[in-house]
Amino acid sequence: MNLLAIASKSIRQRSLASSLTALSVALGVTLMVTVLVIHGVVQEMFSQSSAGYDLIVGAKGSKLQLVLNTIYRVSQPIENLPYQYYEEVKEDKRVKLAIPMALGDTTEEGGFPIVGTLPHYFAQSYSYGKKFRIRGQVMQGKWHAVIGASVARQNNWDIGTKIKLVHGGMDDHVHDEEFEVVGVLAPTGTPNDKTVFAHLSGFYLMDGHDKPMGEALDRLKLFYPEEYGNMTVQQLEEKLKMEDEASHEGETEEEHAAHAGHAHAHSLPDELKEVTAILVVMKGDTIGQQTLRSAKFSAELSEGVKAQAVNPAYEISWLMQNIVGNVRTIMIVLTAMIIVVSGISIFVSIYNSMADRRKEIAIMRALGARRQTVFSIILAESIVLCTLGGLVGFVLGHGMVFIASPIVESQSGFILDPMKFEPIELVLLPSLIALASLVGFIPGMTAYRTDVAKTLGG
Amino acid sequence: MSLLIQDLKKSYVEPDGSELPILNIERFEIPSAEQVVLVGSSGGGKTTLLNVISGITSPDEGIVAIDNHNIANMSEVVRDRFRAEKIGYVFQTFNLLPAFDALENVLLGMSFSGKGNDRKRAAELLDRVGLSHRLNHRPGQLSVGEQQRVAVARALANQPSLLLADEPTANVDVANQDTILGLIRDACTENNVSLLLVTHSQDVASQFDRVETLSDFNKPQKQEGETE
Ligand SMILES: Nc1ncnc2c1ncn2[C@@H]1O[C@H](COP(=O)(O)OP(=O)(O)OP(=O)(O)O)[C@@H](O)[C@H]1O
Ligand SMILES: [Mg+2]
Numbered sequence: 001m002n003l004l005a006i007a008s009k010s011i012r013q014r015s016l017a018s019s020l021t022a023l024s025v026a027l028g029v030t031l032m033v034t035v036l037v038i039h040g041v042v043q044e045m046f047s048q049s050s051a052g053y054d055l056i057v058g059a060k061g062s063k064l065q066l067v068l069n070t071i072y073r074v075s076q077p078i079e080n081l082p083y084q085y086y087e088e089v090k091e092d093k094r095v096k097l098a099i100p101m102a103l104g105d106t107t108e109e110g111g112f113p114i115v116g117t118l119p120h121y122f123a124q125s126y127s128y129g130k131k132f133r134i135r136g137q138v139m140q141g142k143w144h145a146v147i148g149a150s151v152a153r154q155n156n157w158d159i160g161t162k163i164k165l166v167h168g169g170m171d172d173h174v175h176d177e178e179f180e181v182v183g184v185l186a187p188t189g190t191p192n193d194k195t196v197f198a199h200l201s202g203f204y205l206m207d208g209h210d211k212p213m214g215e216a217l218d219r220l221k222l223f224y225p226e227e228y229g230n231m232t233v234q235q236l237e238e239k240l241k242m243e244d245e246a247s248h249e250g251e252t253e254e255e256h257a258a259h260a261g262h263a264h265a266h267s268l269p270d271e272l273k274e275v276t277a278i279l280v281v282m283k284g285d286t287i288g289q290q291t292l293r294s295a296k297f298s299a300e301l302s303e304g305v306k307a308q309a310v311n312p313a314y315e316i317s318w319l320m321q322n323i324v325g326n327v328r329t330i331m332i333v334l335t336a337m338i339i340v341v342s343g344i345s346i347f348v349s350i351y352n353s354m355a356d357r358r359k360e361i362a363i364m365r366a367l368g369a370r371r372q373t374v375f376s377i378i379l380a381e382s383i384v385l386c387t388l389g390g391l392v393g394f395v396l397g398h399g400m401v402f403i404a405s406p407i408v409e410s411q412s413g414f415i416l417d418p419m420k421f422e423p424i425e426l427v428l429l430p431s432l433i434a435l436a437s438l439v440g441f442i443p444g445m446t447a448y449r450t451d452v453a454k455t456l457g458g
Numbered sequence: 459m460s461l462l463i464q465d466l467k468k469s470y471v472e473p474d475g476s477e478l479p480i481l482n483i484e485r486f487e488i489p490s491a492e493q494v495v496l497v498g499s500s501g502g503g504k505t506t507l508l509n510v511i512s513g514i515t516s517p518d519e520g521i522v523a524i525d526n527h528n529i530a531n532m533s534e535v536v537r538d539r540f541r542a543e544k545i546g547y548v549f550q551t552f553n554l555l556p557a558f559d560a561l562e563n564v565l566l567g568m569s570f571s572g573k574g575n576d577r578k579r580a581a582e583l584l585d586r587v588g589l590s591h592r593l594n595h596r597p598g599q600l601s602v603g604e605q606q607r608v609a610v611a612r613a614l615a616n617q618p619s620l621l622l623a624d625e626p627t628a629n630v631d632v633a634n635q636d637t638i639l640g641l642i643r644d645a646c647t648e649n650n651v652s653l654l655l656v657t658h659s660q661d662v663a664s665q666f667d668r669v670e671t672l673s674d675f676n677k678p679q680k681q682e683g684e685t686e
Contacts, residue, residue: 013557363553368542368570453515
């Protein structure tokens, strides 16, 4: 019989104490693995999802909330910007790309966030070097929509499906307007998977998305006091009427027919449109140049009272370091302490058994076992307990992520992959073995020092 | 394998600190392949002598030479190895390992002596002591006589050159006593094993040619300068 067989024999001899101590290790490892995996996924998603954009422009307020809203589609709704402001940003010579985003609505089925945006959202890579892949096409017409992979899977939607929107806010008003799905995104592992992208033009035409004249004017006054400062609601109404008539002159018959069935067939005047945020990519030959420009541009924008431009990567790394990172550190310290405590319980269990086993060890020695051999047997026992507990913990940990992932996904939109292993997990097993050696050492030495003559000869 | 004991002294320290001499043997010898019975009064030091011969207990002074190797002089590592390979010992109290079943107890003796994991041979030995139906019983599940027979099988497992048996038939019926004695004696004869067998049984002793009484050659005396 080899050492391991002998060690596992005496583990089984004390099966209750053994399984309890191994279980405590297992629980510690389970928690540790869960913390690591969840944190890893959260971190990756946070750091990847915002990588494609240099700046996010939005109304003044919480910077973090702006980022969380725009990129992750979590957190509370925020204030909007006038559409004209988007046009201004877009026209800036230093801006390579500006993507407007209107947020706040969800789908009737599944409650997925709806983003009103323009097709070029999909032209920009969503993460470092990762381009969107679309089955079907991007939305061309006003009433076209593109859906994320999770939306397609969970709602069983596909190209051709007609979808209705629920307006965000208190009333949960269901819009009558229907969008038609024209494209389905391949999975990206980002919040895009859980998003419905509606064409901004159609989005504005929906009932309730045109701001009441008074509200719109108030916001315009804030942003453009010179132009709108003294305007009354009537004056604005008149101005819009004139512009509307002018715009219809250029419209073709087909275009008109295409949206004839909709309640708001006419496109909304810019004055009544709002965007929640603008994703900005700066021009620049080098990353350094781009960064410098975006910093300058951001400072300029934020000088005004009404808007702010934030660097999403910066906000996210702040969030990761100061909140998520600290939570992680605390959790790791706690779980490590649990593991150490379970290591101590293994020590206590083995150490207590040593009194009974002194004779057993002396017999082995009398049968020819060397001191190192009995030492190794005790050490092996501790290592077997820790390793078994650790392995069970690994399985339980990933099992827990497996069980938790659909719940977490539906609650928060974070996608947890149970098969995702954190590199640091590799350190866990050697650490466990080190811990086991440590706690097995003292009982091992007791075995080592057992005096055969005194124990057997008495 | 021959055994030679010369000027052997062993005493224990009593709880009050005074010396308690147990063994003082000028000369005791077992030539190779001889089978010797040792008798003597209880508490006379028979078990102590066997422990000293097997190297489990160190003598205070003197020589315990097995085939001219003085076990008293060996380093611990060498002595453990030597014992495992050369000496079979049926303990008076059996000393079976409670966590292991009968078969494993026999196997353990082999493992530590480096003779490997010969399950077949272990099972065969147990069969010969009449325990083929108890291979997977742990000591706690065996009768005292059965435990004793496992201890005999274990002592023979290594094919020792010197067999020490401390009352190996104390707990069995006459039929089993004769089976065990037969097994031990056959094994010794077959492999030229020297045997030192302790017994209180006149019946057992009478079956051997050479019977030694401990008190005849063991003269423990109080240490010099000590008051009686
Ligand atoms: N470890 C010890 N410490 C102190 N005294 C001991 C120790 N071991 C044995 N003795 C004493 O040595 C004496 C001899 O003991 P031993 O076991 O050798 O006797 P024995 O001849 O085998 O007796 P029995 O026939 O009853 O088995 C006993 O009086 C015992 O009390
Ligand atoms: Mg005795």
